Amino acid sequence: MKRLAHLMCAGLLGATTLTWASGGWEPDSRFFANQMPDRPIEAVITHPGNVYPEYRIAFLVHAWLVMNNRPLPTTLGHDMDHACCDQYRDYTAEAGGAAQDWTEAAKDLLGDANVPDAAKWFEGQYMESLNCYADAFNNAKATLEARQKSYPQETRWLKDWATGQNTVFENCDKQHVLPADAPANAPTWLKADRAYQQAAALFYQGEFTQAAQRFAFIAKDSQSPWSGMAPYLQARALVRTLGAGVNLNENGKTGFTPDQRKLSQTIEQLLLGVLKDPKREAYHSMARRLLRHSQTMTLPPETLLDMLGASLSNGGKPSSQDPAADFRNDLATLSSVYYRTTPTQRKPAKDDLIQWITAIKTRFNANEPSPPAAQARAQWQQTGKAHWLLAAMALGNPVQPEFTPLQEAAQAIHADPKHPAYLPISLQLARSQYLKQDWPALRATALALQKHPAVVQSASEQNIIKSLLLPTANNLDEFKQWSARQVVLRTDPETEKQQPTQQAEQQWDIDAISTFNALPLPAMVRLAERQVLANEKINTNGRGIWEIIWSRAVLLENWPIAKQAAEMQLKQLAEAKTPIPTLLKQFSEATAPEQWKRLALYRFAAKDEVVTPPLLPQDATLSPAPLLEMSLRDTYPDYSNHKWCELGATNQPAPLWLSPDEKQLWADEQNKLKAIPPDSVYYGQAVMAYAKTSPDDPMVAQMLSVAIKMSRYACKKPEVGTVSKQAFQLLKSKYAKSDWANQTKYWYEGR
Numbered sequence: 001m002k003r004l005a006h007l008m009c010a011g012l013l014g015a016t017t018l019t020w021a022s023g024g025w026e027p028d029s030r031f032f033a034n035q036m037p038d039r040p041i042e043a044v045i046t047h048p049g050n051v052y053p054e055y056r057i058a059f060l061v062h063a064w065l066v067m068n069n070r071p072l073p074t075t076l077g078h079d080m081d082h083a084c085c086d087q088y089r090d091y092t093a094e095a096g097g098a099a100q101d102w103t104e105a106a107k108d109l110l111g112d113a114n115v116p117d118a119a120k121w122f123e124g125q126y127m128e129s130l131n132c133y134a135d136a137f138n139n140a141k142a143t144l145e146a147r148q149k150s151y152p153q154e155t156r157w158l159k160d161w162a163t164g165q166n167t168v169f170e171n172c173d174k175q176h177v178l179p180a181d182a183p184a185n186a187p188t189w190l191k192a193d194r195a196y197q198q199a200a201a202l203f204y205q206g207e208f209t210q211a212a213q214r215f216a217f218i219a220k221d222s223q224s225p226w227s228g229m230a231p232y233l234q235a236r237a238l239v240r241t242l243g244a245g246v247n248l249n250e251n252g253k254t255g256f257t258p259d260q261r262k263l264s265q266t267i268e269q270l271l272l273g274v275l276k277d278p279k280r281e282a283y284h285s286m287a288r289r290l291l292r293h294s295q296t297m298t299l300p301p302e303t304l305l306d307m308l309g310a311s312l313s314n315g316g317k318p319s320s321q322d323p324a325a326d327f328r329n330d331l332a333t334l335s336s337v338y339y340r341t342t343p344t345q346r347k348p349a350k351d352d353l354i355q356w357i358t359a360i361k362t363r364f365n366a367n368e369p370s371p372p373a374a375q376a377r378a379q380w381q382q383t384g385k386a387h388w389l390l391a392a393m394a395l396g397n398p399v400q401p402e403f404t405p406l407q408e409a410a411q412a413i414h415a416d417p418k419h420p421a422y423l424p425i426s427l428q429l430a431r432s433q434y435l436k437q438d439w440p441a442l443r444a445t446a447l448a449l450q451k452h453p454a455v456v457q458s459a460s461e462q463n464i465i466k467s468l469l470l471p472t473a474n475n476l477d478e479f480k481q482w483s484a485r486q487v488v489l490r491t492d493p494e495t496e497k498q499q500p501t502q503q504a505e506q507q508w509d510i511d512a513i514s515t516f517n518a519l520p521l522p523a524m525v526r527l528a529e530r531q532v533l534a535n536e537k538i539n540t541n542g543r544g545i546w547e548i549i550w551s552r553a554v555l556l557e558n559w560p561i562a563k564q565a566a567e568m569q570l571k572q573l574a575e576a577k578t579p580i581p582t583l584l585k586q587f588s589e590a591t592a593p594e595q596w597k598r599l600a601l602y603r604f605a606a607k608d609e610v611v612t613p614p615l616l617p618q619d620a621t622l623s624p625a626p627l628l629e630m631s632l633r634d635t636y637p638d639y640s641n642h643k644w645c646e647l648g649a650t651n652q653p654a655p656l657w658l659s660p661d662e663k664q665l666w667a668d669e670q671n672k673l674k675a676i677p678p679d680s681v682y683y684g685q686a687v688m689a690y691a692k693t694s695p696d697d698p699m700v701a702q703m704l705s706v707a708i709k710m711s712r713y714a715c716k717k718p719e720v721g722t723v724s725k726q727a728f729q730l731l732k733s734k735y736a737k738s739d740w741a742n743q744t745k746y747w748y749e750g751r
Contacts, residue, residue, distance in 0.1 A: 030489035030498070031509050032460045038488050038500070039457045045076055049454035049461055050424045051390060053361045057335040060357050061312055067387045067421045070315040075324040091130055096122060098137035099169070105141050106162050109148075109155075114163070121172040131204055132172035140165050147189070157190045164197045171204035178202070192224040203237055208244070212237040232283045232290065235270040238263060239294050264298045267291075285322035289329040296337055302347040308334045309351030355379070359391040377402065386413065386421035390428060398432035407432055414445065423452055430468045437653060443472035459486045467511055475657045480532045483512035508616075517615045518652040520665040521561050524549050528568070544569055545616075552614035554600045555647070555682075556672055559593055562600075581609045601690055602699055604683055605706040613643040614673075645715035648673030677719060680710035680750070684723040688730060701738035704731040712748040721749030 034054040037044045044059070051063045065072055099118035106115045121132065144165070147158060164179035171177060178201050182194040199214030212234045219230035226233075242263050271294070274280050274287040295304055311330045338357070349355045359379075362372040373395035380388035389409055396403050410429040413419045426449055433442035446468040455461040466482040473479040484506040489498045508516070516527065528545050546568040553562035566588040573580055583606055587599040603609050648670040654663045676682055684707035691700045704727050711724035728747035735741050 027490040027492055029487045029507055030491055031463045031485045031487060031507075033488050035498075037458060038460045039454075043457050044454075045072065047453040047457065048420075048423065049458060050427045050464070051360060051394075053394075057338055057357065058331055060360060061331060061334070061353065063424070064313075064353050064356060064387055065315045067390070067424075068313075068385065069420060070313065072315055073324050073327050075328070091133060092122065094134040095130060095132060095137065098134035098141075099132075102137040102141045102169075105144055106166060109144070109162050110159055110166075116166060116170070118169075121169050123173055132169060136200075137169075140169075143193075147193075151187070151189070154187065157187055160186070161190055161193055164194055168197050168201045168204065171201045176205050188223065189225075192218075192221065192226065195221075195224065196226045199233070203233075203240075206240075208237040208241040212241070228280050229283055231270050231274050231280070232287050235267050235274075235287070235294075236290055238267050238270070239290060239297075242267065242294065243297060264294065267294050285325045288326055292329060292333055296333060300346070301337065301341045302349060304337055305334070305346075305349055305354045306351040308337065309349065309353040313351070313353050356387050356391060359395065362395060373397075377406070380406070380409075386419070386425060389413075390421060390424050393425070393428035393432065398435045403432065414448075417452075423449065423454055427464065434468055434471070437471075439472045439656065442468060446472070459488050462486070463488070463509070467509065470511055470515065471653065471655070473655065473657055476526065476530065476532065479515075479527075479655065479657060480530070483508055483515070483532070485509045485512075513616045514652045515655060518666070518670070519655070520658070520662050520669050521549065521553055521556065521558055522665070523655075523658060523662055524552065525561060525564065544572060546572070547612050548614060548616060551612055551643075554596075555614055555676055556669060557593070557597075559596045562596060563588060563590070581606075583609050597686075598690070598694075598697075601683075601686060601703055605699065605703040611643070614647065615644065643679040643710075645678050645717075646674070647676050678714050678717055678750075680707060680714040681717075681719050681723045683707045683710060684727045688723075688727060691730065691734070695734065701731060701735040701740040704728075704735065705740040705744045708744055708747050711750055714748075714750040716750040721747070724748050 034052065036056050036059055037049055039049075045062065048063060048066045051060065062072075062076065064070075096118065099121060103115050103118045122130075144158075144162060147161060151158065160182070167177055167179040179194060179197045181198075182191045186194075195214065195218055199211050199218065202208075202211035202214060215230045215234035215237060218224050218226050219234065221227050224230070242260060268291065271287045271291040275284055275291075280287075295307070299307070308330050312327065312334065315327070343358050349358060359372050359376045373392065376388055376391035376395050379385075380392045389406060393403075393406050393410060396406060398407065407429065410425050410432075413421055413425045414429050416422065419425075426445060430442055430445045430449065433439075433445060446465050449455055449468075450462075450465050452461075455465055463485045466485055470479070470482045473482055485508065487501050487505045487507055489500055491498050516524065519527070524545075528549060546565045550562055550565035550569065553559070553565060566584050569584060570580060570588055583599055583603045587596060587603070590596050590599060604611050654666045658666060677685070684704075687700070687703040687707050690697070691704070694700070707727045708724050708731065711720050714720045724747040728744070731738075731741050731744060
């Protein structure tokens with residue numbers, strides 16, 4: 001996960017190898033990158049895309065800056081990479097490489113035998129417990145080179161310096177050894193450097209109080225080349241002391257003892273002193289970042305968030321010696337601090353940026369009154385800002401009267417493709433049109449968005465647009481084009497680790513599956529004949545689409561289509577050189593409804609012919625596009641334990657591309673499906689009815705047993721237990737001597 005996120009930030013989406021921790025579970029297919037855009041950061045900056053609640057903080061800050069026409073830092077790509085992904089860098093590997101470079105330089109001076117193996121300095125250390133980072137080794141190498149340049153003739157003392165520095169690094173794994181004091185006859189520069197080396201060694205030992213005292217002494221030595229930096233280093237040691245004693249309570253807030261509060265004040269005084277000293281300008285940026293870090297431990301979360309929001313709202317506006325570094329640090333700090341507490345655990349933010357991020361990340365049910373939606377709407381009415389319009393639309397319910405002014409404002413922005421909020425506002429406009437089922441307006445909006453550069457560059461955004469366009473399809477070709485979605489990510493169901501797909505792979509998302517499940521049988525046949533389904537094997541969990549059509553046709557007693565579906569299955573099996581199921585072959589050869597009904601009952605009970613549900617499954621391996629997620633839910637269940645609970649209950653409208661006759665047939669079939677009871681009830685009633693007319697059929701006992709066992713995993717409804725008990729009594733009374741009666745011990749009421 002850590003390496004993956006960094007690769008995504010770098011835009012290297014095809015550079016990983018798919019490996020999964022879970023055993024037999026198939027990885028979930030994801031049609032949308034829900035944490036960050038699935039395109040390089042530089043492309044995101046050039047052509048901002050939509051705004052989604054799951055996006056990392058860095059991308060939300062960028063969106064706010066763009067929509068408010070704020071200046072963007074020239075290094076924004078690097079800044080966002082740092083903020084969203086530096087936490088996933090392998091700092092241990094970086095430090096190891098820098099340590100190796102240092103030892104090579106030291107060996108040139110001291111000889112191989114006198115320089116320890118750098119690997120021992122990192123034994124037992126991981127990224128979370130790393131003590132010496134790469135910059136420590138890089139600075140040591142640079143200092144050695146500087147001393148060699150300044151004192152090329154003083155080899156003895158240069159060796160003493162390098163030996164002392166190696167001793168400093170012995171403390172990277174907490175060895176608690178100090179470099180020896182410089183000899184009395186050592187040059188002044190070595191004595192000054194040795195004092196610094198000893199203070200650094202104490203710092204790496206974790207003796208922060210002693211290290212701070214040493215750095216304070218160095219700060220007073222005007223002859224030391226380290227005196228300018230020493231107050232900053234003293235403050236850094238004290239920050240470590242403060243951090244070691246700070247605990248966050250359950251609300252993410254800090255509680256200080258009087259000593260800790262005094263220590264925090266000392267730290268602030270030291271760092272402000274550095275910042276006010278023009279002679280220490282070289283250390284101002286580092287001091288500002290350390291001060292911000294100390295504030296994460298000392299300030300209330302709402303105060304700190306408001307400070308960060310105000311700072312980041314300036315974007316790339318020059319306000320310091322190194323504005324890019326300050327912006328990058330604040331962006332990374334906000335990305336961490338924001339999640340330390342929840343909005344309910346802290347006071348409401350005063351800063352506009354933080355208020356907006358909190359609104360965008362709000363979880364809500366659009367069918368219930370939403371205080372955040374009302375707040376966002378009020379903010380937009382007061383300010384007229386596009387980012388608040390976006391939040392109000394994202395949180396609002398388009399069918400409510402108060403949404404009308406929002407939609408009118410969105411229409412005005414959609415008419416101006418150069419508007420900085422064009423794409424996110426236009427997508428929210430399309431969402432409102434979708435939920436209102438205003439298909440002509442939705443089609444025009446979505447087709448216009450298809451050409452936007454951010455959509456062209458992103459498979460995720462293309463999938464969003466296809467989701468919007470699908471209900472507007474006027475013919476089968478458009479349905480085929482817009483139902484097939486590129487899989488963007490695969491997620492391990494056990495570890496939730498996400499990895500980008502290595503090759504193009506298309507599947508149907510839930511909206512396409514819902515549409516298919518609501519089709520009348522002739523339309524299903526047309527889709528199957530024209531092979532419209534994308535990646536049928538995965539979409540049907542290995543079950544053929546013709547088998548699903550067969551099940552639907554049997555339930556609706558459309559025997560011609562059921563026969564056609566059986567014949568098509570046999571054709572596919574023959575082409576694949578797969579054994580032919582006996583009952584399916586007999587069904588295809590039958591010629592009368594009575595024969596088809598009997599063989600269908602046989603197939604339900606057969607051990608070697610598994611009958612599938614009359615619907616495409618909508619299980620956890622498919623993740624719908626987030627823009628429309630709340631509107632793509634229907635009442636079809638998960639089919640892991642039973643074939644169906646109820647049928648025909650769909651909120652999918654009839655597709656526009658159906659003929660008038662097919663639309664009428666769609667309505668008729670939906671009504672018939674609604675009347676069909678749960679699977680165990682349907683099958684139990686059908687078998688008991690068959691037993692009355694054909695009591696001597698040797699398959700009856702087996703079919704009764706199967707009907708009873710189906711009820712064990714059926715949905716919990718009163719009729720499930722009633723029919724299961726009736727079938728059980730019939731099995732035990734009329735077929736008591738059968739093996740099926742002996743192995744059927746109980747009847748069930750569902751679960």
